[in-house]
Amino acid sequence: xxxxxxxxxxxxxxxxxxxxxxxxxxxxxxxxxxxxxxxxxxxxxxxxxxxxxxxxxxxxxxxxxxxxxxxxxxxxxxxxxxxxxxxxxxxxxxxxxxxxxxxxxxxxxxxxxxxxxxxxxxxxxxxxxxxxxxxxxxxxxxxxxxxxxxxxxxxxxxxxxxxxxxxxxxxxxxxxxxxxxxxxxxxxxxxxxxxxxxxxxxxxxxxxxxxxxxxxxxxxxxxxxxxxxxxxxxxxxxxxxxxxxxxxxxxxxxxxxxxxxxxxxxxxxxxxxxxxxxxxxxxxxxxxxxxxxxxxxxxxxxxxxxxxxxxxxxxxxxxxxxxxxxxxxxxxxxxxxxxxxxxxxxxxxxxxx
Amino acid sequence: xxxxxxxxxxxxxxxxxxxxxxxxxxxxxxxxxxxxxxxxxxxxxxxxxxxxxxxxxxxxxxxxxxxxxxxxxxxxxxxxxxxxxxxxxxxxxxxxxxxxxxxxxxxxxxxxxxxxxxxxxxxxxxxxxxxxxxxxxxxxxxxxxxxxxxxxxxxxxxxxxxxxxxxxxxxxxxxxxxxxxxxxxxxxxxxxxxxxxxxxxxxxxxxxxxxxxxxxxxxxxxxxxxxxxxxxxxxxxxxxxxxxxxxxxxxxxxxxxxxxxxxxxxxxxxxxxxxxxxxxxxxxxxxxxxxxxxxxxxxxxxxxxxxxxxx
Numbered sequence: 001x002x003x004x005x006x007x008x009x010x011x012x013x014x015x016x017x018x019x020x021x022x023x024x025x026x027x028x029x030x031x032x033x034x035x036x037x038x039x040x041x042x043x044x045x046x047x048x049x050x051x052x053x054x055x056x057x058x059x060x061x062x063x064x065x066x067x068x069x070x071x072x073x074x075x076x077x078x079x080x081x082x083x084x085x086x087x088x089x090x091x092x093x094x095x096x097x098x099x100x101x102x103x104x105x106x107x108x109x110x111x112x113x114x115x116x117x118x119x120x121x122x123x124x125x126x127x128x129x130x131x132x133x134x135x136x137x138x139x140x141x142x143x144x145x146x147x148x149x150x151x152x153x154x155x156x157x158x159x160x161x162x163x164x165x166x167x168x169x170x171x172x173x174x175x176x177x178x179x180x181x182x183x184x185x186x187x188x189x190x191x192x193x194x195x196x197x198x199x200x201x202x203x204x205x206x207x208x209x210x211x212x213x214x215x216x217x218x219x220x221x222x223x224x225x226x227x228x229x230x231x232x233x234x235x236x237x238x239x240x241x242x243x244x245x246x247x248x249x250x251x252x253x254x255x256x257x258x259x260x261x262x263x264x265x266x267x268x269x270x271x272x273x274x275x276x277x278x279x280x281x282x283x284x285x286x287x288x289x290x291x292x293x294x295x296x297x298x299x300x301x302x303x304x305x306x307x308x309x310x311x312x313x314x315x316x317x318x319x320x321x322x323x324x325x326x327x328x329x330x331x332x333x334x335x336x337x338x339x340x341x342x343x344x345x346x347x348x349x350x351x352x353x
Numbered sequence: 354x355x356x357x358x359x360x361x362x363x364x365x366x367x368x369x370x371x372x373x374x375x376x377x378x379x380x381x382x383x384x385x386x387x388x389x390x391x392x393x394x395x396x397x398x399x400x401x402x403x404x405x406x407x408x409x410x411x412x413x414x415x416x417x418x419x420x421x422x423x424x425x426x427x428x429x430x431x432x433x434x435x436x437x438x439x440x441x442x443x444x445x446x447x448x449x450x451x452x453x454x455x456x457x458x459x460x461x462x463x464x465x466x467x468x469x470x471x472x473x474x475x476x477x478x479x480x481x482x483x484x485x486x487x488x489x490x491x492x493x494x495x496x497x498x499x500x501x502x503x504x505x506x507x508x509x510x511x512x513x514x515x516x517x518x519x520x521x522x523x524x525x526x527x528x529x530x531x532x533x534x535x536x537x538x539x540x541x542x543x544x545x546x547x548x549x550x551x552x553x554x555x556x557x558x559x560x561x562x563x564x565x566x567x568x569x570x571x572x573x574x575x576x577x578x579x580x581x582x583x584x585x586x587x588x589x590x591x592x593x594x595x596x597x598x599x600x601x602x603x604x605x606x607x608x609x610x611x612x613x614x615x616x617x618x619x620x621x622x623x624x625x626x627x628x629x630x631x632x633x634x635x636x637x638x639x640x641x642x643x644x645x646x647x648x649x650x651x652x653x654x655x656x657x658x659x660x661x662x663x664x
Contacts, residue, residue: 026555027504075503075510077579084543085551186638187511190645191538191579197642 003248004116006059006141006289010244011120013057015090016082018045020065023081029072037064059120059141063148070147076185079151080192083158087166093236094118100229104164105217108135114236115140115246119159121152123250129311133217135160136303137208140247142289150180153208154188160210161193167221175200175211177310206339206346207306249289249296251275256300263324268293302338305331309343310350316343362415365428369411372432376439383456384447393445400442407435423481426474433467492566494574494586503577505555506562511641514576514584518637521588525633533595535585535628536644537565537602538652542581545622549613557611561622564609568602584644592630599626627651 004010011017021031021042031042038061045055069078088095094110094117101107108126111118125136137156144152157176165171171194182203183189195201255274259266271293272282286292301323308314308322320331335343411431418424440460449456492508494517501513521532539545539561546554558581565575565583578584587595603626610619627647631640 026552074500080580081551184512185579187579187582187641190641191582194649196645 002244003246003251004059004120004244005248005285006063008244009056009058010116011057011059011062012117013045013055013061015117016120017057017062017065019085019090020062020069020078020082021045023078024069024073027073027075027078029069033072034065034068036068062121063141063144066148066151067145070151076154076183076188079154080158080188083155083160084162084192086155086159087163091118093232093239097229097232097236098163099167100224100226100232101221102224102226103218103220104167104212105133107163107167108217113245115250116244117236119156120247122156123247123253125253127307127311128214131214132311133212133214134307134311135210135212136307137210138253138299138303140249142249142291146180150183153178153180157210158192168216168219172212172216173200175202177202177205177207177209177211179205179208207303207310209307248285249291252296253300256297260297260300260304260324266297298334298338302335305335305343306339306346309346313347319343361420362424365415365425369428369432372436373439376436377443380440380443380447380456383453384449387446387448397442397445400438400445404435404438404442407431407438411435423474423477426470426477430467430469430471430474433463433470435467437461437464437467492575494572506559506577508562508566508583509574509576511576511578511584514574514578514586515637515641517574517586518640521586522631522633522635522637522640524588525631527633529632530589531591531630531632533587533590533592533628533630534640534644535587535595535599535602535626536578536648537583537585538625538648539581540623540625545620553613557620557622560609560611561606564605565602568605569598573598582648584641587628592628595628595630599628602626625652625655 021034024034025031031045035042038057040057040061070076088099091098094114098107098110101110105126108124112124112126115123119140121139121141123138123140125138127134127136137153139149139152161171161174174195176193176195178201180203182197186197189195189197189201193201197203252271252275255271256266258264259270264270268282269279272279275282277285283293286296305319305323308319314322316328316331320328323331325331325334332342335341339346341349411428414424414427414431418427437460440456440463444457444460498513501510502508503510518534524530525532539557542554542557545557558577562575562577562583565585569575569585569587572588574586576584576586585598587598590598603624606622606624608621610621612618613620625648627644627650629644629647635643
């Protein structure tokens with residue numbers, strides 16, 4: 001099965017693009033200025049065109065509009081509002097299926113399976129350790145600018161927290177690590193996410209990660225109906241003939257995770273062969289996401305190392321062994337190259353936080 | 354794009370049109386065209402230009418002003434001046450027979466009358482602007498920057514408040530006078546949004562912003578913090594005094610009967626309000642963190658209180 005790429009015109013434009021443009025317009029931005037650089041005009045998004053064949057757009061179009069929006073609209077409120085209004089009304093049938101999931105964990109799994117329909121710009125990875133669950137965010141469409149990264153993370157957080165609050169009634173205890181420096185508009189985090197810096201919100205981390213107690217994640221909802229969920233999912237599979245449910249980058253990440261785990265072949269040729277491409281095609285595809293093969297492997301390994309270091313609090317020897325480094329000094333060097341600091345420095349910083 | 358401005362002034366435009374056509378037709382029926390060798394083109398050009406300019410002024414006045422007394426005064430004054438200029442202009446092309454010579458005699462009369470009316474109108478405009486400034490005063494302190502206003506409520510945004518708190522901290526530390534920050538949050542705003550739509554939610558926020566500004570003193574500053582949260586800065590104020598103001602605001606918001614669109618039912622809002630006194634030894638960043646913390650605590654306390662009452 002093929003995964004969707006940055007320039008594939010497969011995203012449902014109505015869901016994110018139109019809501020985003022609407023919100024920005026209500027705050028005084030001109031739609032054509034928001035669409036600058038996308039080769040689209042606001043008239044292309046009119047109802048007449050939508051009626052013909054549900055409008056689609058590429059992830060790159062959405063990213064361009066997000067970048068324009070961050071520059072044109074004052075206040076940094078839009079990402080939060082977009083997220084808050086996302087669930088369940090913006091998701092159509094999938095929203096109905098999500099509403100009838102057994103627990104939050106079930107909802108997350110559905111989000112992962114229907115990545116394209118739910119959160120097309122981010123990969124979600126769930127890890128468990130001790131009594132906590134950790135949801136790790138990574139870009140699904142290649143390299144992002146800082147504005148895009150902040151916007152998408154805020155949107156995801158706002159949507160996830162909105163959904164949790166909607167289904168659980170109250171917000172449980174949560175912690176958030178963000179991989180960008182502290183923002184100017186911290187008040188939006190206070191009000192929309194109910195998170196405070198240095199209490200349950202940590203900026204300037206090397207990992208973008210959301211922590212929730214596992215118990216809370218699997219706490220069953222009383223009002224979910226399994227049959228309604230099944231019907232909704234069946235209807236989706238009938239209507240939705242799009243062949244790309246998850247992103248190409250997510251597929252590669254999954255494949256590499258498996259290979260690293262099995263200590264198998266990590267060569268670019270092997271990976272290309274697995275996906276049925278030539279090595280040059282794979283390289284070109286990655287380049288269109290502004291990524292390279294070694295960079296992806298490094299990113300996966302560094303995320304694993306950081307997770308083991310700050311969450312599991314493993315020793316350097318243990319992490320080096322788990323990641324198949326020959327010795328600890330090699331691991332320290334690689335870690336320094338990935339993150340700009342030694343494992344010990346990061347450990348100290350994290351304890352300090 | 355400009356039609357929404359033209360539409361309310363439709364009757365004024367009709368008056369303008371009728372007056373100008375009457376003047377033109379009257380002069381042309383009463384007089385006769387001058388032979389072309391008697392025309393003074395230089396004079397005609399100057400007077401024509403003046404007529405045109407006054408017409409442009411009338412246009413801009415109508416474009417930028419709402420209907421009302423001051424607009425009517427401005428319009429009448431400009432129209433009278435325009436008539437004088439038009440008569441003067443037409444004069445260049447037309448000779449009147451002896452029995453209609455009175456027309457030349459009165460042609461300069463409308464202009465001075467128009468100027469007097471304009472002066473009265475400008476005086477009223479000045480008074481109007483003073484009122485608008487007074488309304489602005491509580492949403493603004495010393496410094497004006499339209500880039501920092503919040504698009505939805507018209508109040509300043511959190512960024513402006515942060516700057517002002519920074520100044521206030523410096524001042525408080527120097528002068529040893531405390532100041533108080535108040536935070537205010539609408540209860541169940543999400544539910545309101547879900548029920549009536551986000552457009553109505555935005556309208557509600559705007560109205561609440563206005564009620565808050567009506568309840569504070571001239572030296573105080575009200576801003577929108579984020580979403581459904583507002584923040585007010587009371588300089589040189591102890592928390593005891595600010596509590597009284599909180600009570601005033603809470604009281605008037607409890608009586609704000611918001612109407613959703615053209616629905617006649619009243620929609621009352623409950624709010625959570627908290628305030629805290631600062632002496633200038635914190636950073637601007639800490640102030641807002643502490644306020645958010647205080648807000649959370651107040652909410653928890655209120656919920657407990659309600660639970661007890663239900664039990």
